[in-house]
Amino acid sequence: MRLHPFRLVEPDSLAGAIDALGRLDGDARVVAGGTALVALMRLGLVKPDRLVSLHRVPALDEIRIENGSLVLGAMATHADIERARIVRDGWPLLAEAVRRVATPAIRTSGTIGGNLAYAEAASDPAPALLCLDAEVRVVGPRGARAVPVAGFFRGFYEAALEPGEIVSAIRVPAPPAGARGGYVKYTSRSAEDKPLVGVAALVVLDASGRCADIRLALGGAAPTPIRADAAERVLRGEALTDSAVRAAAETAARHADPLSDLMGSADYRRQMIRVWVRRLLVSLRDGPS
Amino acid sequence: MSLSFTLNGQPCTIAAPDHWTVLDLLRDGLGLMGTKYGCGEGVCGTCTVLADGRSIRACLVLAAHARGRVLVTVEGLQADGRLDPLQTSFAERGAAQCGYCTPGIMLAAKALLLENPAPTEHEVREALSGNLCRCTGYTKIIEAVLAVAGPR
Numbered sequence: 001m002r003l004h005p006f007r008l009v010e011p012d013s014l015a016g017a018i019d020a021l022g023r024l025d026g027d028a029r030v031v032a033g034g035t036a037l038v039a040l041m042r043l044g045l046v047k048p049d050r051l052v053s054l055h056r057v058p059a060l061d062e063i064r065i066e067n068g069s070l071v072l073g074a075m076a077t078h079a080d081i082e083r084a085r086i087v088r089d090g091w092p093l094l095a096e097a098v099r100r101v102a103t104p105a106i107r108t109s110g111t112i113g114g115n116l117a118y119a120e121a122a123s124d125p126a127p128a129l130l131c132l133d134a135e136v137r138v139v140g141p142r143g144a145r146a147v148p149v150a151g152f153f154r155g156f157y158e159a160a161l162e163p164g165e166i167v168s169a170i171r172v173p174a175p176p177a178g179a180r181g182g183y184v185k186y187t188s189r190s191a192e193d194k195p196l197v198g199v200a201a202l203v204v205l206d207a208s209g210r211c212a213d214i215r216l217a218l219g220g221a222a223p224t225p226i227r228a229d230a231a232e233r234v235l236r237g238e239a240l241t242d243s244a245v246r247a248a249a250e251t252a253a254r255h256a257d258p259l260s261d262l263m264g265s266a267d268y269r270r271q272m273i274r275v276w277v278r279r280l281l282v283s284l285r286d287g288p289s
Numbered sequence: 290m291s292l293s294f295t296l297n298g299q300p301c302t303i304a305a306p307d308h309w310t311v312l313d314l315l316r317d318g319l320g321l322m323g324t325k326y327g328c329g330e331g332v333c334g335t336c337t338v339l340a341d342g343r344s345i346r347a348c349l350v351l352a353a354h355a356r357g358r359v360l361v362t363v364e365g366l367q368a369d370g371r372l373d374p375l376q377t378s379f380a381e382r383g384a385a386q387c388g389y390c391t392p393g394i395m396l397a398a399k400a401l402l403l404e405n406p407a408p409t410e411h412e413v414r415e416a417l418s419g420n421l422c423r424c425t426g427y428t429k430i431i432e433a434v435l436a437v438a439g440p441r
Contacts, residue, residue: 001326001329002308002309002313003308003309003310004308005306005307005308006307006308007307008290008307008308008351008353010353031351033349033350034349034350034351034354035331035346035349038310038331038348038349038350038351039330039331039349042329042330042348043330051307051351053351053353053354055353055354079343102331102419103334103418103419104343104344104397104400104401104415104416104419105331105334105337105343105344105345105346105397105400105419106331106346106349106419108340108343108344108345109345109346109349109350109354190418191418192418192419
């Protein structure tokens, strides 16, 4: 079965892409790796008249360090990010989360910019980027701006992108010194599926074992990826005792706003949030078994 | 649009409509029927081919994005009339039943072996996690891949 016909525009600069996107010439969509968009087009859920491809924009897939932060070009693929030495060494939480995206063949094509712009609640990288206080660099007809990832997801499959705007890069500050991080993903159907619930955490324990810094974020727990602020407050300044961890997990589950879908009901998701938040925090406390 | 890329070791130039995917290009543009259409949404894995040595889903990648890349399909696994060791191993071990998933699985396995010539069974399972065999003959498939993996 063929895709519904569209015209493909392949600009060789971001300015050209913004210009192409802004033309009043039917419905236009940006295509990066195509792993989400082409699947939606195949299902007939979207039928754009034009696609604006970012493949010819030079250097948009760069992975580099800039003033101590990691900068991922929007077109950096999950496969490149998971293999990049600088990511594995300096941002292991992100490498771990990106490695859990779908299957190897999807990771070859799927991009980090596309993943965020798609604004899916069940994103694997999003909870890690929320914990890392990353920001999304956006360019558009009115110039460039940076949006914290925490403010980038506006609603169900809705990113904070104005008409004509394109994600150009993600900036990820270095994790705090001494941070331990982890990402766990629970899938209810098969291992390579989207997460029913994904949990990312970064924790810095002080000399007495108390949480000097604790960041917790969830995928699949609400219409968008979210920080679990209330659960973080339960743990800040506290030791990761079994009872504190349990209280934080209960709080995360109670404050979540999960949806029901084919992977599981909202109630089941809430139960799984409680279970997987607890398991992740215990494993960060106890170290690798 | 006109597209140039390397296909199974040979330079290739072909005209294709904007809305074609790599799968349309291979099957309808070039008559290479080894790469199968399964789900069309990137889930089943039977359209898996190699692009620059890594596995991709031909049904999800726009044909235009193949420009300048090095593609390998099941037709290109053999060299000089000799089967790739993976193909021999699949044949010897009966790792194909109906065969519809086989090209995609062999290319997913090829991508793994190119990057990691001596994978563990867990790594093989992980690499093939996105390739569905509706005959459910996974055991022999995994044995066939492990049989050509180098010693660890």
